Amino acid sequence: MATTVRTAFVRNAPNTRLPLTSIAQFLSHINQERLSALNLIEAYHQHVQHAQAESNAYTSDLTVNIDAPQVQAMLDGLSQPRLMAVPFAVKDNFCVQENITSCASLMLQDFVPAYTATVVQRLLNAGALLVGKTNMDEFAMGSGSIDSWRGAVTNPWDTTRIAGGSSGGSAAAVASRSAIFALGSDTGGSVRNPASYCGLVGYKPSYGHVSRHGLIPLVNSTDVPAIFTHVVEDARTVYDVIAGPDAKDSTCLTTPPPPQRDSKLNKVKVGIPQELNVPEYQPYLGFWRSVAERLEEHGAEVVPVSLPHSEYANACYTVLCACDVASNMARYDGVEFGHRSTASDVSTNAMYAATRHEGFNEVVRGRILAGNFFLLKRSQQEYFLYAAKVRRLIVQDFTKVFDKEVDVLCMPVTFGVAPTLEEFKKLDNRTQQELQDLFTVAASLAGLPAISVPIAMEGHLPVGIQLVAPNRQDNFLLDVAQHVESLYKFHEKFSLGL
Known part of the structure; x- marks a missing residue:
């Protein structure tokens, strides 16, 4: 029997049999209950509003835009696509035609794109219903979802704590069950981190497997559309829908992936990076060690491995991220689109300066300045080229490690459970990022598939574990993640109680 964790969030939840936690559960329910389109849309409209009121999960509620006759046709069996009427949410840095895409920034508070991101369109084509755009750190530059023009996102398990970032709104939306699944973007850990804090599966595919067209960029070489679900099988389902070549994104791979490795546990060799096994991390790594032991008990071979340069991953990412930010943010000048300041009419340059000062928060401005410094002719060799x-x-x-030693790596996701908003805000953004992305950023720099799987509770808060697989071994990674999920059965034991 599941252990129900009750918070103010769930005590005030709308009284309805919806929402549900998995795609299969949802499809079975709507087939059995013979719901009308209006009842379905209204149920999720209530839950979106509730998630917004309690966790500030959304920047916009799109349930009002759902085409009721189209949904009714699906429910009546006239059209039954793969994700028939399944509600999902999207981080507010994915473009959706005729809907504001703000990146949680004043700079884009009124920006309405003329096109829809490829991954979103593929989900809509598969019959899924977009219920809302989700809150985030401004332009995805954060690790707690507290640096948003629209206010901080809080954790549905305990609203005094962070949801993680930068995709915290998407995590809160799924954890609160106002969406069955959600898209986020993972650049250095921005889906895996909040997934661990919110008791979810957070899956970052291999770089190049999923189109970035329509995703407003942070770091062009590590940004990956990523997925939040309650169970691994749903992550696989969503991945199957959104993955594949896209003529609109030249970074999408067109060649088939290599043959999949054998994913039977007694054929899998699991690596434990020894650089993480140091005294200052010991208080936080008990869950990590327990996963390794349980995998070994069920037939996997667990061996120590070395990633000697992983300790430099955060510093490397800091430089490369700032350089891309300086380049990507140059388009926001108040001329073609976005916020435009009226504070200065002295000159064009003065207007640019005022616009960018008003439109960007301190974190974004700081990264732009750092990136411009790293890219100066006198600095490039010492910073940008060295980081590369x-x-x-x-x-x-x-x-x-993957060619000669192991098939998959087992690592922590974060140092432990979600910190409180109060303690998190005491740290500057750079320190927050260094602590929150410590275990996740190296896989992003290497473009590898990685996943966070919930395994346990510490007190009343969830904890996840991270698995990292070789490049393009996404289905193998999902298979191993399902093994871990079956060993711990997190969602059979723990529930928010909705």
């Missing part, structure tokens, strides 16, 4: 070389060494570490 370190990134290559990090990639080579992973390649060596």
Whole structure:
């Protein structure tokens, strides 16, 4: 029997048999209950509003835009696509035609794109219903979802704590069950981190497997559309819908992936990075060790491995991220689109300066300035080019380990449970990022598939574990993640109680 964790969030939840937690459960329910389109839309409209009121999960409620006759046709069996009427949410840095895409920033508070991101369109084509755009750190530059123009996102398990970032709104939306699944973007850990804090599966596919067209960029070489679900099987289902080549994104791979590795546990060799097994991490790594032991008990071979350059991943990412930010943010000048300041009419340059000062928060402005410094002619060799070389060494570490030693890596996601908003806000953004992304950023720099799987509770808060697989071994990774999920049965034991 599941243990119900009750909070103010769930005590005030709308009184309805919806929402549900998995795609299969949802499809079975609507087939059995013979719901009308209006009842279905109204149920999720209530839950979106509730998630917004309690966790500030959304920047906009799109349930009012859902085409009721189209939904009714699906429910009546006239059209039954793969994700028939399944409600989902999307981080507010994915473009949706004729709907504001703000990146949780004043700069884009009124920006309405003329096109829809490829991944969103593929989900809509599969019959899924977009119920809302979700809150986030401004332009995805954060690790707690507290640096939003629209206010901080809080954790549905305990609203005094962070949801994680930068995709915290999407995590809160799924954890609160106002959406069956949600899209986020994972650049250095921005889906895996909040997934761990909110008791969810957070899956980052291999770089190049999923189109970035319509995703407003942070770091072009590590941004990946990623997925929040309650169970691994749903992550696989959503991935199957959104993955694949896209002529609108030149970084999408068109060649088939290599043959999948054998995912039977007694054939899997699991690596434990020894660089993480140091005294200052010991208070936080008990769950990590328990997963390794349980995998070994069920037939997997667990061995120590070395990723000697992983300790430099955060510093490397900081430089490369700032450089891309300086380039990507240059388009926001108040001329073609976005916020435009009226504070200065002295000159065009003064208007640019005023617009960017008003439109960007301190975190974004700081990264732009840092990136411009790193890209100065006198600085490039010392910072940008050096960071690029370190990134290559990090990639080579992973390649060596996967080619010669193990099939998958088992690592922590974060240091533990979600910190309180109060303690998190005491740290500056750079320190927050260094602590929150410590275990996740290296896999992003290497473009590898990675997943966070919920395994246990510490007190009343969830904890996840991270698995990282070789490049393009996404289905193998999902298979191993399902093994871990079956060993712990998190969602059979723990529930928010909705």
